[in-house]
Amino acid sequence: MAMEIHVRIPAEDLDYPDRVRKHVLQSAGLPDDHQRIDILKRSLDARSKTIFYQLRVRVSPANTPETPPPTPEARNVSGAPEICIIGAGPAGLFAALALIDAGYKPVIFERGKNVRDRRRDLAQLNRGGEVNPHSNYCFGEGGAGTYSDGKLYTRSKKRGSIDEVLRWLIAFGASPDIAIDAHPHIGTNRLPKIIENIREFIISCGGEVHFEHHLDHLEFNTSGIQHLRFNGTLWKKTNRVILATGHSARDIFTLLHSVGIKIEAKPFALGVRVEHPQAFIDQTQYHCPVKPDYLPPSSYSVVHRDATRSAYSFCMCPGGIIAPCATAHGEVVTNGWSPSKRNNPFANSGIVVEIQPSDYQTSQRSPLDAMHFQA
Numbered sequence: 001m002a003m004e005i006h007v008r009i010p011a012e013d014l015d016y017p018d019r020v021r022k023h024v025l026q027s028a029g030l031p032d033d034h035q036r037i038d039i040l041k042r043s044l045d046a047r048s049k050t051i052f053y054q055l056r057v058r059v060s061p062a063n064t065p066e067t068p069p070p071t072p073e074a075r076n077v078s079g080a081p082e083i084c085i086i087g088a089g090p091a092g093l094f095a096a097l098a099l100i101d102a103g104y105k106p107v108i109f110e111r112g113k114n115v116r117d118r119r120r121d122l123a124q125l126n127r128g129g130e131v132n133p134h135s136n137y138c139f140g141e142g143g144a145g146t147y148s149d150g151k152l153y154t155r156s157k158k159r160g161s162i163d164e165v166l167r168w169l170i171a172f173g174a175s176p177d178i179a180i181d182a183h184p185h186i187g188t189n190r191l192p193k194i195i196e197n198i199r200e201f202i203i204s205c206g207g208e209v210h211f212e213h214h215l216d217h218l219e220f221n222t223s224g225i226q227h228l229r230f231n232g233t234l235w236k237k238t239n240r241v242i243l244a245t246g247h248s249a250r251d252i253f254t255l256l257h258s259v260g261i262k263i264e265a266k267p268f269a270l271g272v273r274v275e276h277p278q279a280f281i282d283q284t285q286y287h288c289p290v291k292p293d294y295l296p297p298s299s300y301s302v303v304h305r306d307a308t309r310s311a312y313s314f315c316m317c318p319g320g321i322i323a324p325c326a327t328a329h330g331e332v333v334t335n336g337w338s339p340s341k342r343n344n345p346f347a348n349s350g351i352v353v354e355i356q357p358s359d360y361q362t363s364q365r366s367p368l369d370a371m372h373f374q375a
Contacts, residue, residue: 002060003028004040011044011051012294024057034062043182044296049287051295069176070167072097077105078206083240084109084228086215086252089143092244093195096202097168106207109230111214111249112140114199115192122147125324134214137325137335138248141211142195148323148337151315152184172197175340183299187340215245215252218259248327250371257368265370269314271352273334278319278347297342300349314350318342331375 007027013019024037041056077100085092085099088110096106111134112118118140121132138144152166166179169186173194178184186194199209217229218241228236245252247268256263278298282291285298297318304311315335319342325335336348360373 002058002064004056004058007055007057008045008052009055011053012292014053015294024059028059030059036060036062036064039180041180041182046285046298051286070171072168072171072201073101074201074205075100075103076206077103080105080206081240082107082238083242084236084238085242085244087143087244087246088141088209089244089246090145092242093142093198094165094168095242095244096207097198100202100205100207106202108202108207108209109213109215110141110209110211112211114141114211115146115195129324131326131329133328134212136327137323138246138327141199142191143246144248144325144335146191146195147188148325148335152178152186169194172201185338185340185342188337189339217255220259220261250375253368253371263367265367268355268370268374269352270355270374271350273322273336273348273350275322275346275348278345281318281347297347302351309354309356311351311353314352316347316349318347319344320346320348322348
């Protein structure tokens with residue numbers, strides 16, 4: 001009969017299965033009868049000088065079959081009712097997967113380019129500061145995450161199954177480790193192929209993906225949306241639309257407001273990105289002059305609150321690189337990313353402060369006030 005237990009093991013033992021096994025069996029009070037041991041979750045505890053991994057493990061009989069890796073269930077939706085999705089970032093791609101699972105045909109329209117062609121525009125941006133407003137670090141297949149780190153972190157644990165999302169990502173090529181790590185990370189170097197695999201799966205099921213299609217107008221009446229227009233001339237008749245445009249698509253928010261669709265401002269934060277030597281972060285967090293090889297590059301989280309507002313770190317990238325993420329000319333916008341090994345010599349993090357309505361509201365109280373303040 002299988003059982004789950006929690007166990008703490010010294011960090012240096014994690015890479016040695018025989019040591020992990022010994023710790024688990026001793027903690028469970030079990031003899032070594034060739035039980036099968038599977039790590040379900042793991043997190044690093046570096047709060048004291050002795051650093052541990054906290055593990056949740058399942059101990060089961062030796063003849064327990066190994067759980068096969070998840071595989072996407074393809075179904076033919078080519079003749080099913082269509083639902084248009086605007087944006088091929090994480091929200092748009094996973095909306096498409098959910099629609100296929102529910103028996104609908106997703107038709108994705110993305111203003112940017114596919115992951116391969118997008119690289120040329122990123123090269124121009126990195127080398128010469130030339131911004132393509134439709135193809136950059138934020139816009140294009142996979143959205144901002146494709147070339148911006150690939151951390152998998154959310155506080156919205158009541159809005160859906162995080163484990164299901166992780167299983168999908170593993171099925172499309174991510175490391176199985178993301179299912180057990182407390183702070184899972186895919187890595188910018190691995191994400192493009194995963195994104196391509198998701199797109200190919202959507203198309204194989206009968207869905208459609210259209211790149212370089214910029215939504216610039218829509219028509220609706222009392223019955224709802226009737227038509228979408230792309231690139232000034234291409235019209236699509238539809239009454240089912242999911243907007244998955246991301247927070248940087250200011251033109252879409254302006255369009256919605258201009259045609260009378262109700263929108264609301266949401267709270268946001270604004271700040272800077274800081275960079276440190278990774279060795280400094282490691283020494284501070286691990287209480288040691290040199291990081292041992294068995295420990296990963298360290299991250300951190302900083303929060304400060306006073307009587308009026310809060311400031312905090314955001315999108316911390318151990319062993320990472322700072323990237324220029326402007327989506328329009330005349331902007332300076334930064335983001336950060338890390339490769340899967342997080343082996344660059346510098347760490348970086350956003351340090352942001354809460355922005356309140358009193359900071360940006362105009363006398364007209366437009367829902368676009370916050371967006372204009374940010375711009």
